[in-house]
Amino acid sequence: xxxxxxxTKKYKDNIIALEDITFRIDPGExxxxxxxxxxxxxTIMRLLIREELPTxxxxxxxxxxxxxxxxxxxxxxRQKIGMVFQDIKLLNTKxxxxxxxxxxxxxxxxxxxxxxxxxxxxxxxDLRDRRELFPYELSGGEQQRGxxxxxxxxxxxxxxxxxxxxxxxxxxxxxxxxxxxTINKGGTTVMVISHDFNLLNGSNKDRTITLEEGxxxxxxxxxxxxxxxxxxxxNTISSKVKSKKKTLPLSPEFxxxxxxxxxxxxxxxxxxxxxxINITTRELEDMKxxxxxxxxxxxxxxxxxxxxxxx
Ligand code: ADP
Numbered sequence: 016x017x018x019x020x021x022x023t024k025k026y027k028d029n030i031i032a033l034e035d036i037t038f039r040i041d042p043g044e045x046x047x048x049x050x051x052x053x054x055x056x057x058t059i060m061r062l063l064i065r066e067e068l069p070t071x072x073x074x075x076x077x078x079x080x081x082x083x084x085x086x087x088x089x090x091x092x093r094q095k096i097g098m099v100f101q102d103i104k105l106l107n108t109k110x111x112x113x114x115x116x117x118x119x120x121x122x123x124x125x126x127x128x129x130x131x132x133x134x135x136x137x138x139x140x141d142l143r144d145r146r147e148l149f150p151y152e153l154s155g156g157e158q159q160r161g162x163x164x165x166x167x168x169x170x171x172x173x174x175x176x177x178x179x180x181x182x183x184x185x186x187x188x189x190x191x192x193x194x195x196x197t198i199n200k201g202g203t204t205v206m207v208i209s210h211d212f213n214l215l216n217g218s219n220k221d222r223t224i225t226l227e228e229g230x231x232x233x234x235x236x237x238x239x240x241x242x243x244x245x246x247x248x249x250n251t252i253s254s255k256v257k258s259k260k261k262t263l264p265l266s267p268e269f270x271x272x273x274x275x276x277x278x279x280x281x282x283x284x285x286x287x288x289x290x291x292i293n294i295t296t297r298e299l300e301d302m303k304x305x306x307x308x309x310x311x312x313x314x315x316x317x318x319x320x321x322x323x324x325x326x
Contacts, residue, residue: 016042016173016204017063022072024058032058034229036072039238040206042172045199046236047215048208050226056208059226060177064093077172079284087298088283091290094122097171097203099162101178105150111161112137112146118168136164140194156187163194167203174198177208188214272315276308288319 017040024033033055040046050056061067062074065081074081076095084092105114115136119129137143140160150158159179166174176195180188192207192214199205207214215223225233266287269277279302285291304312 016040016044016077018075019059019062020073020075022062022069022074024055024062024067025070031229033062033069033226036226036229036231038224038231038234040173040204041238042204043199043202044222045196045205046207046222046224048206048224048226049212049215050210050232052210053228054210054226055229056210056226057177060098060175060208063175064096064098065089078286084284087301088285088290088294091294092284094169095172095289097166097169097174099159099166099174099176099179101181105158105161105165107150110147110149111142111153114150114161115165115168118165122169132168136167139167139197140164154187156183156190159183159187159191160194163191163198167198171203173204173206175206175208178210179207180209180211180214185213268319269315273308273311276304276311279304279308288316292316292320 019036019038022033022036025031048056048059058067062069063076063081065084068082079092105111109117112133115133116129119132124132137146140163142157142160142164145153145157153161180191183191195205195207222236224231265277265280268288269280280286283302285294
């Protein structure tokens with residue numbers, strides 16, 4: 016799902032935030048990324064959501080090569096990653112329920128879907144009886160659980176929680192971890208970022224990646240590419256992914272489309288219907304489709320939308 020392939024990130028004044036970082040996260044994993052303050056954890060996050068570009072090396076999210084994503088595709092891309100930050104605040108002018116509904120309204124969900132999903136998410140974080148309260152009426156732990164519910168509104172493939180238990184007492188922290196694990200059991204890949212090694216107490220079964228001074232100092236479950244020192248050029252991760260990309264570039268839903276349209280979808284990294292339906296009119300114009308391709312694409316989107324509506 017996520018690959019960091021020999022990633023180095025230097026900020027201005029030659030500050031090396033990350034050096035030669037390689038790791039792989041598979042779909043459905045639950046893992047911790049830990050390290051002291053300044054170790055480079057947030058930089059990993061910023062590279063993943065393409066807020067920053069690597070100085071060298073590359074990053075893949077599913078089959079998408081993240082540094083190559085064009086700016087106009089970023090909103091659709093970022094929807095695939097749910098994020099919870101210690102300092103992310105629910106909107107104070109809205110109740111907890113309205114905060115979640117608002118996240119769903121932005122995604123143009125139907126009223127019925129908004130209501131059902133909000134109920135489901137409030138149950139998941141055990142806050143159904145707090146739904147009508149404003150954030151300042153909730154405890155710190157409740158606010159953080161509310162933020163998790165909101166981050167899940169767009170059904171992300173990957174949930175990243177950056178210091179989700181900071182400022183919380185150990186009981187509330189454990190409750191947050193339990194919720195994140197429940198979410199993971201539902202199939203979402205979850206990464207918890209923290210400077211607090213105590214969080215790992217009792218979690219020695221979980222994969223842990225440790226960063227120190229920009230270097231990956233420990234991975235409790237290193238994947239083959241990190242241990243294989245004799246990797247040839249042909250065997251590097253990026254070439255593996257690239258060759259995989261050649262044989263499996265698009266979601267199977269696109270199989271029936273014309274070759275010319277498929278080629279454009281690959282070119283613009285619109286590799287799944289979910290990404291495709293989130294592009295804007297301007298992005299579409301940029302693709303410079305022929306009239307025939309335009310009609311074909313419009314027909315596909317219409318069919319796809321009605322198929323998910325019927326699910
Ligand atoms: P962590 O999240 O583990 O605390 P960061 O990724 O925030 O670590 O920072 C890693 C290193 O990069 C630190 O030395 C920090 O000072 C530096 N750094 C982070 N962001 C910037 C930036 N925008 N410009 C310059 N240096 C930065």
